[in-house]
Amino acid sequence: MFEDYIPIAALNQYAYCPHRCWRMFCAGEFIDNQYTLEGTGLHDRVHTLGSNHRDDTWQVRAVWLKSDRYGLIGKSDLIEETDGQLYPVEYKRGHRGEFDNDELQVCAQALCLEDMTGRPVTQGFLYYAQSHQRQSVELTPELRDDAIATIAAVRTLLHTGQMPQPKYTKRCRGCSLYSRCLPQAAKKVSRYQEKF
Numbered sequence: 016m017f018e019d020y021i022p023i024a025a026l027n028q029y030a031y032c033p034h035r036c037w038r039m040f041c042a043g044e045f046i047d048n049q050y051t052l053e054g055t056g057l058h059d060r061v062h063t064l065g066s067n068h069r070d071d072t073w074q075v076r077a078v079w080l081k082s083d084r085y086g087l088i089g090k091s092d093l094i095e096e097t098d099g100q101l102y103p104v105e106y107k108r109g110h111r112g113e114f115d116n117d118e119l120q121v122c123a124q125a126l127c128l129e130d131m132t133g134r135p136v137t138q139g140f141l142y143y144a145q146s147h148q149r150q151s152v153e154l155t156p157e158l159r160d161d162a163i164a165t166i167a168a169v170r171t172l173l174h175t176g177q178m179p180q181p182k183y184t185k186r187c188r189g190c191s192l193y194s195r196c197l198p199q200a201a202k203k204v205s206r207y208q209e210k211f
């Protein structure tokens with residue numbers, strides 16, 4: 016059934032913070048901040064461009080991907096084919112190497128591509144719009160295992176609706192849901208409740 020397909024974007028959010036994923040995909044909350052607005056603007060531009068050839072590379076933008084095997088669905092920014100090799104390219108506004116959840120998203124897109132085409136996908140790319148840098152993402156067995164484990168975790172989250180506790184990390188500083196979540200205050204309240 017369609018509702019059993021997990022949005023690839025939810026995997027990225029879960030890897031960033033399980034509580035944020037719960038707020039967005041179970042509680043239906045979302046607030047923009049500077050980073051999310053820049054990201055939305057970037058994806059809007061990327062998703063209007065169509066397909067073309069650049070040198071020996073065929074490019075097609077805004078492709079819907081789906082995997083029956085893994086129960087995944089989502090839209091890729093760009094799919095390229097060079098020398099018979101297909102691979103996904105995901106656009107990001109941030110900086111290279113900032114967070115590994117982006118690599119997980121590329122891996123999930125590759126799993127879909129493999130399932131749809133029956134062809135092996137050995138790598139993908141992250142493209143950073145600010146620095147115009149491309150970072151190769153090697154689809155190692157470890158990254159694949161990580162993506163598959165995250166698919167299972169997100170499926171459980173969406174089916175149970177059970178809220179993971181917020182946990183304050185350095186990622187909270189850039190999180191658009193900070194004002195809803197208040198992770199440091201939630202920790203104090205929970206410590207206080209444990210005493211009584």
Ligand code: SF4
Binds near residue numbers: 181
């Ligand atoms: S503020 Fe921190 S704990 Fe709360 S949703 Fe954002 S990243 Fe997660």
